[in-house]
Amino acid sequence: LESLDVERLREDFPILERELDGKPLVYLDNAATTQTADPVVDAMSDYYRRYNANVHRGIHHLSQEASIAYEEAHDRVAEFVGASGGREEMIFTKNTTESENLVAYAWGMRELGPGDEVVLTEMEHHASLVTWQQIAERTGADCTYIQIDETGRLDMDHARECITDDTAMVSAVHVSNTLGTVNPVSELVDIAHDHDALAFIDGAQAVPNRPVDVEAIDADFYAFSGHKMAGPTGIGCLYGKAHLLEEMEPYLYGGGMIRKVTFEESTWGDVPWKFEPGTPPIAEAVGLHAAVDYLEEIGMDRIRDHEEELAEYAYERLAAEGDIEIYGPEPGPDRSGLVGFNLESVHAHDLASIMNDHAVAIRAGDHCTQPLHDRLGVAASARASFYLYNTREEVDALVDAIDSARQLFA
């Protein structure tokens, strides 16, 4: 595969030219949110400037244009993740978290009961872990957690023990936002289906960074966010198999999601609209469509390879320091483009603060995976996460800034 022309791509992200106190910005917090590509900003500006209107096919021309753009964005995003059902398998939400809640409420609250089990993993983000924990509490179901092994991978033997005929749902993260672990989601889905359980995959750290084919994985539901894939904030996606979405009742009500309303009762519109009440994120959908076009033109396999190369380089440089603990698998197909770590005797928050003094933006904290940090035996971790526009020189800047912190706390 031809490598990325990073210098050319960086021109699409003017923010990367910023200097902070005279130092060039080194943005390594892409797992939290990526920067927004110029074509995305241009597409959203064009919408607001030329065809801004409310959707649901109003009678006037602008509404027709806006409606078509909004509807076609569903088809385009569905195609991007291999959903052959198009818009009938692609719901737009606010973010991955809301997508998770939609399944938990619209499916979980109706289908789960005492004796049912929801199987999660120890590396779940709070978006799924807290959500399923609360739904289980309300329905009388139980949550169990697939353990991670000493390398930060899932213990698949334990997975086969956890997933039984009492399992109603397996909910697993495709790529861990803390460990960088790439999980064997197709295998997890197969085990779930062998026990007639459904499978929800949290793809927030996968869809932006690697090719994803939801039908090859055979996930029943798959969630991700626009802001992590060079797109806008305020829009998330929920893929769901058509027959499941057809059967599911909505859990948010209002205009745009109904077919007929009387004083006595209401009936629902078609999928995805029955799950999209009120005025939806129209400009964001136009922006997400542009983000998908942008990423696909670059090539998701090339983006994956670029990120993995940077993560490998970072892993090797950090490991060579001798006083840095790195979490998650060694570089390779089981590790995505992020590295979680701690510098001996320096709290992650202090480290990130000093990195900030050097204009290096990393994230520090629990990354919304507090149970996982308990399992790792640390309260917090630092995390450098890469994207298509990062460079090896920026990894060097990361290591140099860490050295400054080391000197300061020596």
Ligand SMILES: Cc1ncc(COP(=O)(O)O)c(CNc2co[nH]c2=O)c1O
């Ligand atoms: C694996 C995973 N799932 C779900 C979410 C929630 O996505 P949202 O609803 O768009 O916010 C995130 C966001 N992760 C992070 C957000 O900030 N730092 C992070 O690591 C995530 O990494």
